[in-house]
Amino acid sequence: MFSLPPMDSASREAYDGMHGYDDVRTAPRALATEAVHAGRDDLARQGLHAPPIDLSTTYPSYDSRGEAARIDAFATTGAEPDGPPVYGRLGNPTVARFETALARLEGTEAAVAFASGMAALSAVLLVRASMGLRHVVAVRPLYGCSDHLLTAGLLGSEVTWTDPAGIAEALRPDTGLVMVESPANPTLAEVDLRAVAHACGSVPLLADNTFATPVLQRPAEQGARLVLHSATKYLGGHGDVMAGVVACDEEFAGRLRQIRFATGGVLHPLAGYLLLRGLSTLPVRVRAASATAAELARRLTADPRVARVHYPRIGGAMIAFEVHDDPHEVIAGVRLITPAVSLGSVDTLIQHPASISHRIVDEGDRRDAGVSDRLLRMSVGLEDVEDLWADLDRALGRPARGTGPYQHAAPPRGATSHNEPAAASRH
Numbered sequence: 316m317f318s319l320p321p322m323d324s325a326s327r328e329a330y331d332g333m334h335g336y337d338d339v340r341t342a343p344r345a346l347a348t349e350a351v352h353a354g355r356d357d358l359a360r361q362g363l364h365a366p367p368i369d370l371s372t373t374y375p376s377y378d379s380r381g382e383a384a385r386i387d388a389f390a391t392t393g394a395e396p397d398g399p400p401v402y403g404r405l406g407n408p409t410v411a412r413f414e415t416a417l418a419r420l421e422g423t424e425a426a427v428a429f430a431s432g433m434a435a436l437s438a439v440l441l442v443r444a445s446m447g448l449r450h451v452v453a454v455r456p457l458y459g460c461s462d463h464l465l466t467a468g469l470l471g472s473e474v475t476w477t478d479p480a481g482i483a484e485a486l487r488p489d490t491g492l493v494m495v496e497s498p499a500n501p502t503l504a505e506v507d508l509r510a511v512a513h514a515c516g517s518v519p520l521l522a523d524n525t526f527a528t529p530v531l532q533r534p535a536e537q538g539a540r541l542v543l544h545s546a547t548k549y550l551g552g553h554g555d556v557m558a559g560v561v562a563c564d565e566e567f568a569g570r571l572r573q574i575r576f577a578t579g580g581v582l583h584p585l586a587g588y589l590l591l592r593g594l595s596t597l598p599v600r601v602r603a604a605s606a607t608a609a610e611l612a613r614r615l616t617a618d619p620r621v622a623r624v625h626y627p628r629i630g631g632a633m634i635a636f637e638v639h640d641d642p643h644e645v646i647a648g649v650r651l652i653t654p655a656v657s658l659g660s661v662d663t664l665i666q667h668p669a670s671i672s673h674r675i676v677d678e679g680d681r682r683d684a685g686v687s688d689r690l691l692r693m694s695v696g697l698e699d700v701e702d703l704w705a706d707l708d709r710a711l712g713r714p715a716r717g718t719g720p721y722q723h724a725a726p727p728r729g730a731t732s733h734n735e736p737a738a739a740s741r742h
């Protein structure tokens with residue numbers, strides 16, 4: 316671990332290289348290749364393999380006039396300063412590597428990282444509010460705290476909740492943002508992003524892509540101007556980093572950097588390093604966990620102890636299911652699976668949204684959004700599918716009276732319910 320000396324030629328090349336390797340940026344590369352190379356393309360030229368971690372909070376300069384000019388430029392455009400970032404709140408070279416890589420994976424011009432997913436969403440709202448555009452149109456369900464932030468108007472915003480078909484009608488002259496999650500937390504409901512983006516007209520669409528990750532879906536290609544991640548989840552992937560990021564065009568990124576500079580929700584460089592490392596295995600992790608999740612969803616769908624299974628059409632490693640019996644008993648009954656909120660880690664987590672992730676949402680709103688009190692949300696990890704099934708099977712307990720015969724045998728292939736109305740129900 317070391318910091319590059321800011322003004323020597325090697326570091327100058329490193330800082331410049333992080334934003335300017337046009338030769339490789341223009342060459343099309345597959346997602347799996349980007350995952351291990353994006354944000355690292357300058358390393359070999361520097362004689363490095365692992366990315367350096369720059370822990371500097373400040374960057375010395377003998378040229379105050381030059382620094383003044385660089386700060387003026389940042390205040391005007393929000394573009395990252397050429398050369399060292401002046402001060403840690405303007406930017407950080409290690410975090411910039413993660414931002415470069417995530418932008419490449421999402422297919423956007425830029426990405427701006429924050430201390431958490433909620434800090435990232437807050438920055439988006441503040442960008443729009445600073446332009447007098449405080450009205451937000453949003454589709455439920457959203458992650459509980461995102462719902463709370465909008466509903467409580469904590470940042471001075473006003474929200475209109477609607478379904479995807481009602482978006483165009485809900486827009487007002489002061490609408491600054493349309494927000495959706497797809498698949499949504501916790502019901503895994505999906506929206507047609509292209510149709511929603513069309514309905515937004517010139518209002519930016521923010522798609523929270525935390526659950527799908529760019530491995531399964533790239534919302535910017537479907538018209539979302541802003542792609543948000545709780546990077547705490549799949550991007551980090553190991554349950555040990557808290558972070559958020561917005562992938563977007565350079566113009567919006569500039570405004571986000573200005574807000575980040577002024578409000579201070581920066582990402583720590585160590586977190587930036589861990590996220591870059593997490594990205595390198597993202598495609599492999601997501602695909603492996605998704606295969607296991609699809610199989611578990613299939614078994615749950617055919618299980619008489621389970622009333623309903625929600626599993627997204629695009630796949631993924633998240634499953635939600637409603638049980639006939641007490642969901643708290645399932646949480647109390649797992650042994651291999653970890654009973655904890657959050658998701659996207661290498662190990663499997665299960666939680667009860669009505670008690671934890673969506674507790675802060677008003678009970679009526681929660682139920683209207685399809686978050687039943689019997690719903691459990693499971694983030695499937697990289698364990699062996701049979702071990703996971705054995706744990707779930709035990710935790711589900713004996714079948715409730717009148718719910719049909721208890722069956723241990725794996726159900727027939729193709730029994731998995733997707734998130735279509737009625738199709739997922741097994742009452």
Ligand SMILES: Cc1ncc(COP(=O)(O)O)c(C=O)c1O
Pocket residue numbers: 431432433434458460461496500523525526544545546547557558559657
């Ligand atoms: C879909 C989604 N968006 C945003 C967030 C907020 O992210 P963070 O917890 O990193 O602030 C979460 C957290 O669970 C989430 O699930």
